[in-house]
Amino acid sequence: MSKARLVITAVLVEGRSQSQVARDYGVSQGWISRLIARYIVEGDAAFEPRSRRPKSSPTRLPQATIDLIIELRGALAGKGLDNGPHTIAWHLEHHHRVHVSPASISRHLHAAGLVEPNPRKRPKTSYIRFAAEQPNERWQADFTHWWLADGIHVEILCWVDDHSRYALSVTAHRRVTGTVVLDQFRKTVEAHGIPYSTLTDNGMVFTTRLAGGRGGRNHFEAELRRLQVRQINSTPNHPTTCGKVERFHQTLKKALKQQPPATSIAELQTHIDAFVEVYNHHRPHRSLPHRATPATIYTSRPKANPASRIDTHNRVRTDRVDQAGSVTLRVNGRLHHIGIGRHHYRTRVLILAHDHHITVINATTGEVLRDFTLDPTRDYQPTGAPKGPKRKKP
Known part of the structure; x- marks a missing residue:
């Protein structure tokens, strides 16, 4: 039996005074008076607990803004783009002139059931992050795997600027070979200038340093030496060293999955080019200052090169x-x-x-x-x- 029912029984049935019942049950006399008044009007409904929600919430977001947040979440997810609270806040501010904190957006996304909790996920604060000081100071490169509509396996070679996350070159190939790496590197240099250094894993298309000295330098290594570009290779079994290009692969694949499966490499390249345009020039990047786009950061500072790069250790x-x-x-x-x-x-x-x-x-x-x-x-x-x-x- 609830305390409310005991109190009403003691006052109305037993005839005890409200002050005595208040002392016996450890409640205020004012609460007893309000409870009895409710019982007289509502009957047994007075025993049911009432919501403590305030009658009005002056700081609550307008329903139109809440609907816009949910709409943006779905639109960004449908394009395979980042759709977290910070990105949604950026779009609200820049495209709709609405200022909402990421915390408020997160709260409404949770309330709408659009967020799946993942308590076992490693916190981002546990990672040691580093970035080059200038554009072209370090280019990260790697290739990833993809499949066409008929199940044919292809590979996508990516070059990403370490400082700005700018996608310098993203190309699809039947198979990434040493010749393909050299050819695409030369085209990227022609479009964006000579970098100060490159950062890759230890794949044979990038380096032969783990080949036991057999065969000497490959074509790519010889080109870097000719241009006086410093070559950096990650430690084996440490993929986080090339984390920026690895993360770019995830973002790229997430976007490609939202497109109809390509039937040819040429069609796949069309999908890739459309994504790179959005990624470089229109999509805010969470890792960049003020959620800027990679193109904004890449063009805002002087580019480093083997001859004139500013020594970042001074x-x-x-x-x-x-x-x-x-x-x-x-x-x-x-x-x-x-x-x-x-x-x-x-x-x-x-x-x-x-x-x-x-x-x-x-x-x-x-x-x-x-x-x-x-x-x-x-x-x-x-x-x-x-x-x-x-x-x-x-």
Whole structure:
């Protein structure tokens, strides 16, 4: 039996006073008065719990905006494009002049049952992210697999700018060979200039460094050497090193799945070209500042090249000493850990990098914590202090 029914029975049937019932059941006398008034008007319906929803919600989004959010979600998903809260907020602001926070959009998407929770998904904050400082400073390349309508297997070769995520070249082929890689690289260079460096995996079409020295350099490696382009290859079994082009493959395939299956490589190339136009010039990119498009970022800064690239290691960056007593600095594409000392845990620091000469300064006090020459062959740069507690002399 509910407390409301007990209270009404005690007052109306037993004839006890409201003040006495309020003391016996630990409720307010005002609540008892309202409950009895409801019972007289509504009868047994007074025992049912009532909604606590306010009569009005002045900050609630208009229904037209909610409908627009759901419509944009479906339209973007139908094209195979990103349709998360941040992207929807960008489209609302730029195309409809409506300002809605991503949190509000996420809440309404959940309420509409359009979001599938995935609590086991690895949080994005757990990834260490890096990007080139200039356009053409590093081109990532890789190829992925696709199938035509009749089941014929084809391969898609992609070149992506590391700084801006700009899709430089995306082409479909019956099979990606070393000759195809060289030909498409030359066409991309002709269209966008010579890059400072390239980043690929260790596929034989890109490098022969894992072939045991047999055959020498391939055509692509010889072309890079001729142009004085620095070649970077990922560590075997570490696909996240080429994460930008790998992520581009996912985005590309998601869009292609929304198109009718292509019956030929030429038709597939038409689908790819249409997607690249949207991706480069019209689709906001979550990883870029202010959700800009890749084309905007790619054309907003001077391009690096083998002769005139700005040395990105002459710079100042901020960091905080981690629990292990170190900070990190990436030099020539390699991440180095610099020992500072565990007693400086959580201290904010400034890192002054002039080539390999590194100075680490306490950002608050100006105290120099480390001043040394970095050893590019080592990951951890020790402080040189003895490990463990000091031994007492006998």
